[in-house]
Amino acid sequence: MGKTANTSVRDLLFGDLWDYAPAPESRDHLTIHERYGHFIDGKFVEGEDHFPSINPATEEQLFEVASADEATVDLAVKAARKAYDKVWGKMPGSERAKYLYRIARMIQEKARALAVAESLDGGKPIKESRDVDIPLAAAHFFYYAGWADKLEYALPGASPSPIGVAGQIIPWNFPLLMAAWKIAPALAAGNTIVIKPAETTPLTAMMLAEIIQEADLPPGVVNIVNGAGQTGAAIVNHPDIDKIAFTGSTDVGKIIQRALAGSRKKLTLELGGKGANIIFDDASLDQAVEGIINGIFFNQGHVCCAGSRLLVQENIADELMHKLRHRVSTLIVGDPLDKNTDVGAINSREQLLRIQELVAAGKDEGAQIFQPSSPLPEKGFFFKPTVFTEVTPSHRIAREEIFGPVLSVLTFRTPEEAIEKANNTPYGLACGVWTDKGSRLFRVANALKCGIVWGNTYNRFDPTSPFGGYKESGFGREGGLHGLLPYLEVR
Amino acid sequence: MAKSTPTRLRVLKTFKLYIGGAFPRTESGRFLQEHNPKGQLVANFCRASRKDLRNSVVAARKAQPGWAGRTPFNRAQILYRMAEVLESRRESFESALAERAGIKSADAQAEVDAAIDRLVWYAGWADKFVQIMGTTNPVASPHFNITSPEPTGVVTAFAPRSAPLLGLITAIAPVIVSGNALVLVVENEHPSIAIDLAEVFHCSDLPGGVVNILTGLREELVPHAAKHMDIDAIATFDATDEERRLIALEAAESVKRVHNFESPAKHDWAQASAQSPYNILPFVEFKTAWHPIESGAAMGAKY
Structure with a gap:
């Protein structure tokens, strides 16, 4: 997969020339007992x-x-x-x-x-x-x-x-x-x-x-x-x-x-889960990027149905990864009470340590890490949105539930390979499928061994919609x- | 042994196992004996081993995707075909129930009737339970959302200890009707009837491996089934507390689904209360699929 994505055009990133002013939600109407x-x-x-x-x-x-x-x-x-x-x-x-x-x-x-x-x-x-x-x-x-x-x-x-x-x-x-x-x-x-x-x-x-x-x-x-x-x-x-x-x-x-x-x-x-978010080459890539972001960075990735494995069709991998890195770079990580914050705090020190351990394992096993350059708050438990490429199905970051803002990217060539890789896990909670072709969507959705299939969307919840693995x-x-x-x- | 006439020696049947659409002997070479209520020997049958169980699971796993991939209409036809073939051999089962199990003729006829009718009843569910148990979910967002049952995969069932024919149908039909493959372990007074039934299945267009039948000892096979990592669900009939405990303990390692049925009282086996579409549910998984609906406003629609 291309590490040298298109960099000839200068990206306009929110926040690289100016910062958002803080927009904290007030907490004075909330009474917390001791x-x-x-x-x-x-x-x-x-x-x-x-x-x-x-x-x-x-x-x-x-x-x-x-x-x-x-x-x-x-x-x-x-x-x-x-x-x-x-x-x-x-x-x-x-x-x-x-x-x-x-x-x-x-x-x-x-x-x-x-x-x-x-x-x-x-x-x-x-x-x-x-x-x-x-x-x-x-x-x-x-x-x-x-x-x-x-x-x-x-x-x-x-x-x-x-x-x-x-x-x-x-x-x-x-x-x-x-x-x-x-x-x-x-x-x-x-x-x-x-x-x-x-x-x-x-x-x-x-x-x-x-x-x-x-x-x-x-x-x-x-x-x-x-x-x-x-x-x-x-x-x-x-x-x-x-x-x-x-x-x-x-x-x-x-x-x-x-x-x-x-x-x-x-x-x-x-x-738990290790959901695969599968992107076919005919998918709307800009929509898919939003779905990938929502799939793994929603709630800091503390989501059992998170789309923590991205499966990208090989011929669009470079283009998609370029768009994805750009989008990840715009995520605002910080004060959970700030109305502009996209990624808040990791729930506990214990969970932060678990995420750090698995990310270290990802690096040790040879996957390539991408994290945006913006700094994290000095206090509190925070972790940068992280995207690993060059991940193989045997890597720990492709097999174990990280339960954090960490995405593992793998590629595939054919629908059969996508299905095989998506199902190659003991888990079976949720998957995403992105394609413009209805018959392919139905075929892949039928073949996936998981309780929820999000077609051209991800991480949707509703009281009328059954959830489970x-x-x-x-x-x-x-x-x-x-x-x-x-x-x-x-x- | 079974009766012969004075002038002719009757030919006896060797009762083997039913694995992957074939009738092999147990690889262990071991046997057990079946007696009629008078204590007379009626059959030697196989005492299946751990290896036989593992072979059955391999056969079931191989057969399951194809069986699940059949249309529900086709599965319904095959279950109905099983009923047809059983009906055509009903006298053979009536005499087996009478001679081997000592069941009175009228009761034997009633058990065969009920077994055939139960197969027909479950056959009809193949393309209907999805409609009853599936839902369209009216979510509060612009998405199309449906929930549908799919088979769990490979199920191992420990057959009822009573009703040597009807008990088997009651255990088998709700598991396979949705597209699961089954390994049925039979320990009762008259397991030879299970192997006779396998012959019915064998010529009913049921693909080999969808139903595998092992005769033997539950005590021996329960722990192996509970530990087997490629079995997705376990059903028991009449499990003892100890069997339940053992299965739950080991099943947890692969988060197997476990469902324990109680057999009905003797005279209730043929009743409608002994069959239910809800007996299909422990062996299906519900899959929910979402898809966005294009916004009319974005397309400039006037509605």
Whole structure:
């Protein structure tokens, strides 16, 4: 692939003659408590073993949060069981629906505060939390609210019934959105919940707890316990939980699948990915470049369905890479609260180290690295948008999920080779296909072993659209009609 | 052994395995014995080994893309053809159920009836469950969005311990109707009937390798199936807690899908409640595809 892309024409880059003035979103309407505990049986409790939660963009402490032990998890499960038996499991679907509609509306009412909280706590650009995370979270509640009294129409002939108490464990990359993905379908189906937010991003979940309280949701229907892996293990291993839903890494997913061995708990897993974004030579290259950027740099690449492997047809590789490097150079990396920021902070030091390790491995294994020259903020966890070329399928950066703003570029000559390379991974979450030819798009989409295929687009999400993986990317679907299935007994 | 008339010695059948559309003996050379309820020997049959299982998975993997690539209409016709051929050999199965399993004649007839009818019922789902289980998703953006089921791939099923014919059909049909390939492990009182059934499949236009049948011991084969990295899903009937534990423990390494069915009570096997399109679901993956819709405004449209 051409390292000497066309440089004879001078590129006009935003920011090479002047800088954007800072445009920070104000945070004065957001109240963050010094300390967060848990939300159990409709009440906020102080909790135990508090640890600091930091702003990844400044490394300053935002608040302290509790870490639930087995006894606390047990209280939460008891509250959920009681609420299921006495209230929620018996409530008509039409009444459950109205609670969910209420929650959806209150998320919309508090959207600005939630967006600021999400960016402060997790490091994602405010334009993404404002335009994607929070509106989609509200939309998920709104969508599933309508299912609560229509379940018999969702699954013809199935006489669906709820499962009971669901234990849910969610990741740090889309904190409120993942909470909505888990909570909304479970409640619509008539289950009660014990949910654990990620330990680095509990803030919006605790704000959701306030909304749930204000919405007068019966106590115990949703219980939120904070903590890290040990708290998660206490949920997974609790004998009175009927179903576990986990979103996170494939490694932890496998641990959970093993942990449930011998129990009768139901399980759904939404795990990692190594998505291929395939660009054929007839694709609209300018649109494809935007799709590639969105595919890998959206949310700093902290996206399980990220298009982290770019497969480019060989005859257009030079031209595409020239356009792509140019576009990457215009990305603004910095303050997540700044409305012009494209790439925010890496979620945690731990994740930054993981990205650095894999990027070093990419260099060691002989791939060529490209990073824009603009400097990074001095404080906080940041990583430059990175594009590796001359990557082979055996490189670690082509096989392992990096979960950061790092793209690995490979080439292909024929559709067969593209399909083969795209499927050559234990993962199977999402792929992109860019071509102007409809029949080729359908053929390749059919042949890809993954749960989502984005044709001439990438990283689109919607509450009506099922999401989930093939192979080691997990099983079960979230979103859409299919998102109800994991929360219903079907006869 | 089976009855002979005074003047003629009856020819007995050697019950072998069914792998990749062929009937090999177990590579291990081992055998087990099947008896009728009176305790009389009715057959020697193969005790399949780990190697037989691995060979079956290779055959299934090879056959699966072609089977999934058949049109649903064609898969429906082939399942229906299996029913036709079973119907044409029904007396043979009735007498096998009666002679080997000691099932009363009327009950044997009823089991064969139900087995044929169940095949016909699932045959009809081949080109319909996609319509019932697939969706068009009205996303809040200018995109066309559909969700459709696809077969998971290679499935290993541990057959019911009862209903020596109908139990097999109940296990096989919902797995293969969507385009999966199957390795069926049979341990019950009368596994010879499974090999008779393989002969039906063999002349029903079912491509070799789509259904592979191993007779043997679950205890021996469960751990190997659970660990096998090229099996995508495992189905069990009547699994013990220990079997469930073992399978879940090992299946995690490749994130296998595991679905445990309970057999119905003896008299419910033939009931409609023992068949369901929802039994197809554990062995499919849902794929969602998005595509932008061109903006009318950008094209200068007036609508």
